[in-house]
Amino acid sequence: MQQIANYINGQAVASHSGRSQPVFDPATGVAHTEVSLATADETRSAISAAATAFVSWSQVTPLNRARVMFKFKALLEQHRDELAVLISKEHGKVFSDAQGELTRGLEVVEFACGIPHLLKGEHSMNVGRGVDSFSLMQPLGVCAGITPFNFPAMVPLWMFPIAIACGNTFVLKPSEKDPTVPMRLAELLTEAGLPPGVFNVINGDKTAVDVLLTDPTVQAVSFVGSTPIAEYVYATGSAHGKRVQALGGAKNHMLVMPDADLEQVSGALMGAAYGSAGERCMAISVALCVGDAVADALVAKLQSEIAVLQVGPGTGVTPEPQMGPLVSQQHAAKVRSYIDAGVAEGAVLVADGRQVAADSAGFFVGPTLFDHVSSAMKIYREEIFGPVLCVVRVPSFAEGLALINQHEFGNGTAIFTASGEAAREFAAQVQVGMVGVNVPIPVPMAFHSFGGWKRSVFGPLNMHGPDGVRFYTRMKTITARWPSGSMPTGNQFSMPTMK
Ligand code: NAD
DSSP states (O other): OEOOOEEETTEEEOOOHHHHHHEEEEEEEEEEEEOOOOHHHHHHHHHHHHHHHHHHHHTSOOHHHHHHHHHHHHHHHTHHHHHHHHHHHHHHOHHHHHHHHHHHHHHHHHHHTTHHHHOOOEEEEEEEEEEEEEEEEEEOSSSEEOOOSTTTHHHHHHHEEEEEEOOOOOEEOOOTTTTTTHHHHHHHHHHOOOOTEEEEEEOOOOHHHHHHHTTTTTEEEEEEEEHHHHHHHHHHHHTTTEEEEEEEOOOOOEOOOOOOOOOHHHHHHHHHHGGGOOTTTOOEEEEEEEEEHHHHHHHHHHHHHHTOOOOOOOOOOOOOOOOOOOOOOOHHHHHHHHHHHHHHHTOOEEETTTTTTTTSSSSOOEEEEEEEOOSSSHHHHSOSSSEEEEEEEEEEEHHHHHHHHHEEEEEEEEEEEHHHHHHHHHHOOOOOOOEEESSSSSOTTTSSOOOOOEEEHHHHHHHHHHHHHHHHHEEEEEEOOOOSSSSSSSSOOOOOOOO
């Protein structure tokens, strides 16, 4: 069986760890590849390659670093379909969704192509008489990225294009569940002319992650994944003196007001709840309906839409199904156990996905809809990360808003309404990082920054956009005077102020 190892110093390098795990095609349940799990020493060798490469890469002009990004962008476009098939074969999402993932990642590369402009810094002339002040945004050194299974291309692309365009070097530790695409991205970067060692991939598990979090050479760590691991990464990396941004889990609510267009709401919810089999950190997993009339009408609409939703393999089937399998057997079993728990807790199971494609060896769970869910239930409180939508009935806007604000997660949310006043109040009061107004999945574009609130994020700076540039650079402020008559003479012992 093909073995995926590491990518260090511009080439694939076999692992001698003796530890590996199978990589499955979730649509068939068959393992097609094995991924090696790197040793601590192998991880250190990637860090060392990145540290060596930093010496010269940080001196390459921003314009020339941007030119590598332009070539990388062209290669991503050229290989878009090939990459989308690879995503589908290991993650399970349908081909068109995988293409969408790539596009959203590509947009970060486009943003990074503008790095000469983004690194211009600030300049003030005459902050005092004959004194000027300006800032430099300098790279940090070796940066690390640790990424989840659900966006094997897009989430790494949130990080490394900006990091390396800023002049850093990078070690990526992708999810061990779908490692092929990150390795292809490394090959394409080399083809784009990126010098060896600037971008490295270490495949592995906690052993590799712990080295990245503790090795003193690593200056910054970007993490995306579940909340318990995000918290661990933030605490451990910070305790070892690193800059850390760690994005965690979610439970995203949509508030449906009585004046919302229910045709629009049901269409938006179908995609937001069941697209990518619910394995999106911005998926909507709770519909808060204001009033029973809204809930009854919406549940009826969703039920009839679910009845015709096609579930099947992400590639090779025409017409393309709307939903593929979950990523692994274990994850599918976990999602089914949440459905069991919802039934046991007394929620009304309107659509049951537990038996969909039961004759297939693939990891399928069908679209599932619960009505009459209460905030005390486990299916409401916890992130399920599967195609399970919970309808919660609330009497008013205020009680819906309060529920969202009380939830431990605060990644994304949306309101569907025809009232500008309700939308404005919602945007102002909701304790969530990314808010949609009649937009179900409000993922910010690459030139804005992505991040949640509460226990969906640890660390002050979000991903990509302006925050991405701030995260991957260190600001230095220079205050300069060129004396010719303006230099004060004599000793000065009081706090200097500009004259
Ligand atoms: P995960 O936390 O299991 O894994 C993420 C990464 O951490 C992987 O690279 C994994 O190898 C590593 N890891 C796992 N256990 C570890 C441990 N004990 N010590 C050190 N490293 C460890 O997450 P996942 O299952 O791959 O991804 C799904 C989760 O990611 C969901 O909770 C989802 O909400 C979240 N997510 C969040 C965002 C966001 O932007 N907030 C985006 C995508 C996914």
